Amino acid sequence: MLKAEQTHLASPCRLCCSPCPADRQDLSHTRNKMAPPVYADLGKSARDVFGKGYHFGLLKLECKSKTSTGVEITAGGSNALESGKVAGNLETKYKVKEHGLTFTEKWNTDNTLNTEVALEDKVAKGLKLVLNTTFAPQTGKKSGVLKSTYKTDALSVNLDSTLDLGGPVVNGAGVASYKNWLVGYQMSFDTAKSKLTKNNFVVGFTNPDFILHTYANDGAEFGGSLFHKINPELEGAVDLAWAAGSNTTRFSIGCKYSLDKDAAVRAKVNNSSQIGLGYQQKVRDGITLTLSTLIDGKNFNQGGHKVGLAMELEA
Template identity: 45%
Template sequence: MSQIPPSFGDLGKSARDLFDKEYEFGKVKLGLKTKTESGVEFETNGSHDLEKNRTSGNLKTKIKFPDYGVTFSESWNTNSELNTELAYEPCSIDGLKLTLNSSFLPSSGNKSAQFKTNYKRDYVNVDTDVDLQMTGPIFRGATVFQYNGWYGGYQVGYNTSNAKLTANNVAVGYQGADFTVNTKLADIADCQTSVFHKASDKTEVGLSTRYNLQTSNVSLGLATKYTLNDGAILKAKVNNQGQIGMAYTQSLRTGVKLNLSCLVEGRNINAGGHKLGMAIDFES
């Protein structure tokens, strides 16, 4: 097992993916990924929101220069927003990654930039981000330590424009060979716990709980994923609000994947509010 811990943002990711991925409620999506012989990657995504009757899309291009450790990405969306990312992983410093993100919206003239650093080695993973805002930079930093499966992490954010903390989060947990337990306390008010268990090669189970210390609100969810013999994926989830979600993903042929999902409001079967979703992905 790798001794390199995940970044703070990826703690509990296995359980979150069971609840979030492959669910496209209320949307019709189309995606296309392709790669040229020279290694340039293109990704196009389009989405139509059935509830808001709104269509959006984006085009992303990624170019890698492996000899120099450089990756450049550029994306446009239907809001005419241009986003760029320049990532550099120096060969001389193993585990270090430097990233510069920028965003420009011509209609309003808004510009933003973010500089990110990540350094990961055995037992430690460190992130630092700086958002360069017109009103003043926003700093964020996070560190995760791991030893023999046990890990602990802390994340802090500070806004210089109003001299206030934007994040004050603590996480602890254990990552085993086939299960992960993660507990996070966000802003000393929101306690989140997740459990992920890979029961077999075909079955995964996840549990998620959330308790707000200030409002005493409680949420509870259970999710599962089962891989059929033909490679199709069946997912289901339910929460204490009576919402039942289901998703089915099937590979129609090489490079073509179909996803169907639905959300049933269990407490309001007759009142409606149920949602359907569909996504088709092409990859070559």
Template identity: 40%
Template sequence: MYNTLTYGDLGKAAKDVFNKWYGFGMVKIDLRTKSCSGVEFSTSGHAYTDTRKGSGNVETKYKIYNYGLTFTQSGKLKASYKWDCFSLGSNFDIDFSEPTIYVWAVLAFEGWLAGHQMSFDTAKSKLSQNNFALGYKTADFQLHTQVNDDTEFGGSIYQKVNEKIETSINLAWMASSTNSHFGIAAKYKLGCRTPVC
């Protein structure tokens, strides 16, 4: 059974090479546990060493395997459904002054991926995000492109060279600017728990 990605997971492997192990000027913590009944609890947070400001998150996740449903409770209420070649999800921001509804869908076919994400601001009765993504994924290679609100454009390439080496290229630009962003990153595992980025 092919497990279709969520919209937030599209291009994640390339983003992780750039972001996951780089924490200059920052302290990160990520704790996870699972109860005997299958309920997952996770706590994460970060603090900047120069400003001493930080934030954190506590999340509870429960899966109903018979129906392919996952419920997550945090500052947002999330629900998602995954099937062989399709995944669908929604988030509801629990801010009663300005509640926002997020909806996403991803289709997969023979390694090709297409996704759409949008958010609706209920206080303003207005679509506040409209994002599209296309990509291709194999076991050791990923290509990802996205368009956010018809103004931000980007793409990434991820290659897992072998069990120890991962590489990534990232490119982004905005319609309102002539500037573009380009990056190359690599990760090398010295041992099972010691990466060098």
């Protein structure tokens, strides 16, 4: 009888809903901590509120497709309503996942060819190397940039250099994170002139629905942005900047509201009394239509307001 009781007591948690403490596994070491964003992506959530969904003064068309072999093709064009200038571009991208390679080729109506080769997570985990070259056949002008990005759980580092035998320009940036805080630094050094041409600092705070970004550029421009996801449908952002040289202040506030999963409205206004409005509608799978307008509040009755229309096709 005692043996039977001991047998029962040895495995009670296999018959109940709660796991036995002895059988629990500590999985905390398997949780992947996100690396901090690279310097160029700091404040991106707020910039998207002010930038995405607006095409003032343009008629724009963009088409995306993917072949059976995995080649991604993007073709687009735009017409500037005021000047009548037409611009077009074509981009192809192919990924060789087993080797961590991505090949990207771009062409635009300015007759500029751009080729990019990226290698990621093969030389070292978290390391991405990119070679970007540009060639203009009409003028014969060539340029190249070698880029590198390294990410760990608490640090993201960028180091870029132009391929110029006369004296490359070296750009570097780093962002470190501690809990919800971010600290970053960006510099640019012209080796031909032996001069530091960029000296920027940033401090930020982030959590899932609130992002604060403040910066100081070259000791002459100071500012920051605030992004808040108020609820699943509504996003808001504030942008503020002050330039010491001209003693001018820039202030903007914007928001995006999702009417449903296929439609969204956007609005923004700045201290120059410029009011931007946008409406985006997913007509059907693969077809998205965007209407936008920029209203000059100071000269409302004189006209000169801008409108924009964009259509995105994806197959």
